[in-house]
Amino acid sequence: xxxxxxxxxxxxxxxxxxxxxxxxxxxxxxxxxxxxxxxxxxxxxxxxxxxxxxxxxxxxxxxxxxxxxxxxxxxxxxxxxxxxxxxxxxxxxx
Amino acid sequence: xxxxxxxxxxxxxxxxxxxxxxxxxxxxxxxxxxxxxxxxxxxxxxxxxxxxxxxxxxxxxxxxxxxxxxxxxxxxxxxxxxxxxxxxxxxxxxxxxxxxxxxxxxxxxxxxxxxxxxxxxxxxxxxxxxxxxxxxxxxxxxxxxxxxxxxxxxxxxxxxxxxxxxxxxxxxxxxxxxxxxxxxxxxxxxxxxxxxxxxxxxxxxxxxxxxxxxxxxxxxxxxxxxxxxxxxxxxxxxxxxxxxxxxxxxxxxxxxxxxxxxxxxxxxxxxxxxxxxxxxxxxxxxxxxxxxxxxxxxxxxxxxxxxx
Numbered sequence: 001x002x003x004x005x006x007x008x009x010x011x012x013x014x015x016x017x018x019x020x021x022x023x024x025x026x027x028x029x030x031x032x033x034x035x036x037x038x039x040x041x042x043x044x045x046x047x048x049x050x051x052x053x054x055x056x057x058x059x060x061x062x063x064x065x066x067x068x069x070x071x072x073x074x075x076x077x078x079x080x081x082x083x084x085x086x087x088x089x090x091x092x093x094x
Numbered sequence: 095x096x097x098x099x100x101x102x103x104x105x106x107x108x109x110x111x112x113x114x115x116x117x118x119x120x121x122x123x124x125x126x127x128x129x130x131x132x133x134x135x136x137x138x139x140x141x142x143x144x145x146x147x148x149x150x151x152x153x154x155x156x157x158x159x160x161x162x163x164x165x166x167x168x169x170x171x172x173x174x175x176x177x178x179x180x181x182x183x184x185x186x187x188x189x190x191x192x193x194x195x196x197x198x199x200x201x202x203x204x205x206x207x208x209x210x211x212x213x214x215x216x217x218x219x220x221x222x223x224x225x226x227x228x229x230x231x232x233x234x235x236x237x238x239x240x241x242x243x244x245x246x247x248x249x250x251x252x253x254x255x256x257x258x259x260x261x262x263x264x265x266x267x268x269x270x271x272x273x274x275x276x277x278x279x280x281x282x283x284x285x286x287x288x289x290x291x292x293x294x295x296x297x298x299x300x301x302x303x304x305x306x307x308x309x310x311x312x313x314x315x316x317x318x319x320x321x322x323x324x325x326x327x328x329x330x331x332x333x334x335x336x337x338x339x340x341x342x343x344x345x346x347x348x349x350x351x352x353x354x355x356x357x358x359x360x361x362x363x364x365x366x367x368x369x370x371x372x373x374x375x376x377x378x379x380x381x382x383x384x385x386x387x388x389x390x391x392x393x394x395x396x397x398x399x400x401x402x
Binding site: 004009011036038042046048050074077083 | 217
């Protein structure tokens with residue numbers, strides 16, 4: 001079973017079309033194995049990206065170098081998945 | 095003895111449990127709901143649609159949910175909606191008058207293989223589970239696989255991409271099954287596809303960035319639906335065409351349905367508050383379902399009152 005330990009989801013806000021373009025460039029870097037939960041297309045809609053642990057540093061450096069604002073939406077994905085699992089097991093027993 | 099009234103709609107469930115719940119709803123509301131197997135998924139799981147009907151030879155309205163498997167709140171919302179629709183018939187005047195004129199078809203789990211896989215192997219799985227010879231990667235994005243601008247912008251030709259469009263339109267049996275059902279029915283007048291997340295209510299087009307012929311009407315209906323939805327908990331939706339609201343994406347279901355003449359074609363992107371994404375806590379299932387129902391009802395009422 002695939003686990004997501006240390007993976008984060010960043011919520012990125014591109015303030016201009018130029019910065020949106022930089023996010024689209026990021027999307028094309030397939031070796032980073034980013035999972036875009038919402039696509040970089042419209043500056044009005046935040047871009048949420050799931051980032052494998054080993055790509056976190058590169059992505060954050062890229063965003064900071066380009067002055068693109070982001071917040072950490074999910075600190076550790078596996079923690080939430082574990083909570084979800086526990087809740088499902090509890091409901092199943094109930 | 096178990097019945098649909100004792101089922102916990104406020105929890106996430108495995109595919110087997112969802113299918114059991116569907117059977118409970120059918121057993122409890124036999125006079126209104128029946129279950130039809132319309133096809134079989136790539137890995138051999140049944141694809142069940144619930145038919146809400148009170149008479150013969152009626153026009154129909156289609157609702158499907160969770161074509162991308164990891165959107166668990168979507169399938170949970172659809173199951174709650176199924177129970178509500180059955181429960182409300184004969185009690186709620188809007189639902190009663192709707193079902194006295196139209197059949198409603200509700201597909202609770204559009205991508206059963208993906209749903210099962212997201213429960214057992216990869217919580218973040220989005221695609222189907224079909225295997226393509228010559229590729230190490232599995233699955234197709236089923237919402238890039240419809241015959242609407244297939245292969246155009248906003249869909250990937252790379253089998254390893256999460257938005258891989260597939261080798262040809264309707265290559266995925268899950269898509270072909272629904273498309274065949276819609277074609278063979280011949281009188282579907284409304285089509286609502288439920289996804290999550292990002293709080294959007296979308297209408298065609300996505301494969302091109304021009305407005306549909308019925309833009310004004312669809313926009314008005316969409317805004318009324320979003321407003322009804324918002325009235326319950328204040329959840330704000332953005333309404334518009336796929337292309338103008340989010341991005342250009344080809345091969346989507348509601349573009350296909352609109353282009354074959356189903357004027358009222360809409361897609362919901364349900365809640366997230368910006369904190370959980372696809373991992374919305376189960377405590378949000380019921381509020382999400384309740385508010386979404388108000389939006390769906392607005393669309394259903396418009397279809398009912400505006401025959402074409």
